[in-house]
Amino acid sequence: MAVIPKLKLSGMEKAMPVIGMGTASFPMADLETTKAAVLEAIKAGYRHFDTAFAYGSETALGQAVVEALRLGLIESRSDLFITTKLWASFTDPSQIVPACKMSLQNLKVEYVDMYLIHWPVRLTEMVRKTPVPVEIVKPLDIKGAWKGMEECVNLGLTKGIGVSNFSIKTLDQLLSTAKIPPTLNQVEMNPYWQQKKLREFCKERGVHVTAYSPLGANNTKWGDDRILGNEVLADIAKARGKTTAQVALRWVYEQGVSIASKSFNKERMAQNLQIFDWCLSDQDLQKISQLPQAKGVTLASILGPHPLVLEIDADL
Template structure:
């Protein structure tokens, strides 16, 4: 099987301008899988490595850390890669562990599940905390708490200092929340992983992150269709269908190529071997200025408002508060 060489972006907030592959395989599924039945996930990871993926995205919530660790071990034993160092592995801190004293144990548990000595990137999954230790989604809204930005980030910095992760970052942070974090951070976040696709282009957030040297990683690049947090708006977009047809490409390839041309990194999830291969075939062609202009004109709407984290007694009483008006 032919292997594609995937470009990298430098993580400026990391030592030695460490690189992150611009395209990665996501491992989030809903409903959350039962640990005993992850053969589909493992096959997808092995297929992805064979065609050139080197960036893999997981989280404590997803229950896929263990299978990713197994797949990495298998990949090395099969000789598909020489060592773990060839891969870029991201995991995330779930809100139940987003307390200063629980961050270190949480990353250690993720590393144990992954059978790795270090992560390449560790992210705060959401800008909030939970009262009880529970890896459930949706969360119990009675347990929602404000995030201790300063204390939790100091613990994240400690993880990096101890060599448990090469880089640290955040996920689902608005411009305002990035500014709040930067006000006390010694090390700025290397990455902000957020929803981004042609229907939700994140112009304001991208501009801020660019000025701060923070790389954006786009999740739900195809709109997350088929999930409770996604919509079919991307896959049913007539403008994207038109461009895909004219280009002789799939609509997914057009979305991924557009994201690549915006200078962001992307995690895309698929269990289909053919689609895994198609998704990586985006580096030897480009969108025309006219096509980019057509995509710029697409009406914008956030797909995932995250009502699951909105509660009268919680830190955020409306989507406007959670996203600071970026909806």
């Protein structure tokens, strides 16, 4: 079983494993498939799991944790670091504590380790399908929403709070009013979307960065094969006796960024953890730094090309 390094996050007692298993899939996987994948991940050594209300995977993750405890794969809930996210339909300040409690009920846990605002936008209705009507897309009340997140900490519902898909602009607004600063910002990051300016901003302000879609989210609605099919990364991998995915994940790790990487394939799960006992060379890093940059994940691809949505995408 792989041993995964952990990192200390600002304002938190518990260290976070630097790589976690993502549970977002497209199309959405059924409960038993996700549950089985989580159990395999625990056997492989994963102790950090990333979910969200919007992924529809909270219930499956919760059932897998119960089963892992029953089987003795973990000794207690505290062996795991669980991250979930506040969906945009619940970002009115009055909805945030109830939404967090709903996620805890889905997960069958008394607290999560990290609770994130999923996107910097508010939807005035609960949505069952996307894209959504333009009239329900509203600006996020950052100050009010963050007070709700802070209340989740004060009530013991979560150990830490942070954001996802926040730009420098929206993070700056949040930091100017937050009593409890955001611990981390989870954003798309990979060799083709390196996020240098955002990472520098976050580092200066003590906000850790977690990368999602580190492999380009191939075989999803929003992803492609620009990472796994890239010749530069493939050549580096071949020279080192590694996979292209391992090179991409190692690159992210060497930037001081943690990783949420989704795979339900047992072999690839194990491979994704085999990135800690070797390094990329300066020449490798130079080649990767010269790759063309292009964002893969956009809010417009999810909610629709509405004016506010396009404005958020342009900031990220």
